[in-house]
Each structure stands twice: as C-alpha cells, then as structure tokens.
Amino acid sequence: MKTKFFSLLVACLIVTSVFSQANLNDYKYVIVPTKYDFLKESNQYQLNALTQFLFNKYGFETLMEGDEYPEDLVRNRCLALRSNVTKDAGLFKTKLLITLKGCNDQVVFTSQLGESREKEYNKAYTEAIRNAFKSFEAVNYKYEPKAKDVMVATENTEVKNEVAKEIKKLKEEIQALKEEKKAEVIEVEETVVEVVKKAPVVKVQTKEVKNTKEKVDMKASTSVLYAQEIENGFQLVDSSPKVIYKIKKTSMKDVFLVISKNGTLSKKGSDWILEYYENDVLKQEVLNIKF
Known part of the structure; x- marks a missing residue:
C-alpha cells in the first residue's frame, strides 16, 4: 500500500x-x-x-x-x-x-x-x-x-527592413540632389571665370591707347557710395538712397562685373577703379565706396 x-x-x-x-x-x-x-x-x-x-x-x-x-x-x-x-x-x-x-x-x-x-x-x-x-x-x-x-516578430522584422530600405533610398536621393546642386554651382562659377577671362578690358585698353593714340578719360567721383549686399554681389547706393550701380562677384579677389556699364570694378591700392568703354573710349572712374 x-x-x-x-x-x-x-x-x-x-x-x-x-x-x-x-x-x-x-x-x-x-x-x-x-x-x-x-x-x-x-x-x-x-x-x-x-x-x-x-x-x-x-x-x-x-x-x-x-x-x-x-x-x-x-x-x-x-x-x-x-x-x-x-x-x-x-x-x-x-x-x-x-x-x-x-x-x-x-x-x-x-x-x-x-x-x-x-x-x-x-x-x-x-x-x-x-x-x-x-x-x-x-x-x-x-x-x-x-x-x-514568431509570426508577429517576422512581420515586424519585414516592416523594419522595408523602412530601412526606404530611408536608405531617401538618403541616396538627397545625396544625388546635393551632388546635382554642387555641379550646378561649379558650372556657374566656371562660366563667370570664363566671362572674366574673355573680357577684353585690359587688352583693349592697351590696344586703343597704343594704336589709336587715344587718351584714357579718368575722373574721380567725390560722392560716397554705400555697398549693400545682394545675391552674388552688391548694389552701390548714394545717400538718397538711390541705386547707382549693381556689381557681381567674380572668381578673382576684389574684381567685380558692373552690370549697367558692361565694365569692371577692381581695387588698385586703396582706390576702387570703375572701367568701361564709351564711344570706343576707355573710361576710368575712381569711386569712393564704403563696404
């Protein structure tokens, strides 16, 4: 028992x-x-x-x-x-x-x-x-x-994988856009440099003075111009304030393209020199600019 x-x-x-x-x-x-x-x-x-x-x-x-x-x-x-x-x-x-x-x-x-x-x-x-x-x-x-x-865990893993793929795809698209924008900026900069290089300012000045014996017309501006920053450059205004010139940056330091005059603005010593042609005569003007 x-x-x-x-x-x-x-x-x-x-x-x-x-x-x-x-x-x-x-x-x-x-x-x-x-x-x-x-x-x-x-x-x-x-x-x-x-x-x-x-x-x-x-x-x-x-x-x-x-x-x-x-x-x-x-x-x-x-x-x-x-x-x-x-x-x-x-x-x-x-x-x-x-x-x-x-x-x-x-x-x-x-x-x-x-x-x-x-x-x-x-x-x-x-x-x-x-x-x-x-x-x-x-x-x-x-x-x-x-x-x-197990089924829920598998489904969650699959969802995570899909999300990871989407995130990776978005990152790649963002990187591609950045590269595209970077290429556009480089292209614009190269175009500006090319324009500056091709601008016959100095060369024409030498030619005209030497061959035609024409004098360079130079004058100094007494009024003060104030530089206001705009996209890719500055606008120069007087005390009114009235916009007198618009200038664009180039790849060279202290050298600008003057939009309205089809000329250049460059710094020589402590002076800012505006150069442009008028009736085949090279004009130079010393500007008093406050940046």
Missing part, C-alpha cells in the same frame, strides 16, 4: 514538474521588483539584485522593474513573468518563497520554501533565497515562442 502511495506521489510530482516547465517555457522574460514588501528599502541587503542574478543563472532573461523594456515586451506584456519573494513566519528560521505570475495575475510557478537559521538578516536572506531557487534546478527552462509570436 505504501509502495503504491509513494509511486503515485512521485508520478504527481513528475507531472507537476513537466506542467510547470511547459508553462514557464511560454515566457521569455522575468521582471524582478526593486523592493520586496517585507523589507523597508529598495534592494535592501542586495536581495533584489541577487534575485535577478539567480534567475539569469537558471537561463531566464531577467529585467529589473523600471528598466527600458525590449520592443517585443513593450508590444506584448504577456511575454514576461513578474516575480515576487514573500516571507513566511518563523520563530527560529527565515523562510522565503518565490512566486512567478503571468500578465493576468495568475500564478505560474511557486518555488519550494527556502530556509535559513542564520541570525543576521543579510546572511539569512541570502541563504534562504538561494535555497528557494533550488526549485529551478529540475525545471530546465528554455523559452519556446508560440507560433503567433
């Missing part, structure tokens, strides 16, 4: 162990609280940190309450078990019990009672919690995702 009872008890324990293991394998994470109710402070005696360490030791992926949770756990809180340690009354012993609950507050696993006869709380709690964790030695926990969880 006793033999039959003992065999039945062993069978029940085996079935319970297998059932508990099957339930535990459905969960990917264990969340450990930062404080237990029977203690006054968070992580007192380092008991919460020890709990996290021991869960990790037995193969669980453990998170401390308040940590940044993984993306799949944020989407599905039922992937995690919430752990707790409670203290049983004992006159000469410290007794601790570990429980794991699912997302609907159902108890999924309860450990054996961990005991200690140590008198110092630090040693007693440490020994008792380690003894309680011996219940997990026979569990052989290994997370086994459900089919729907």
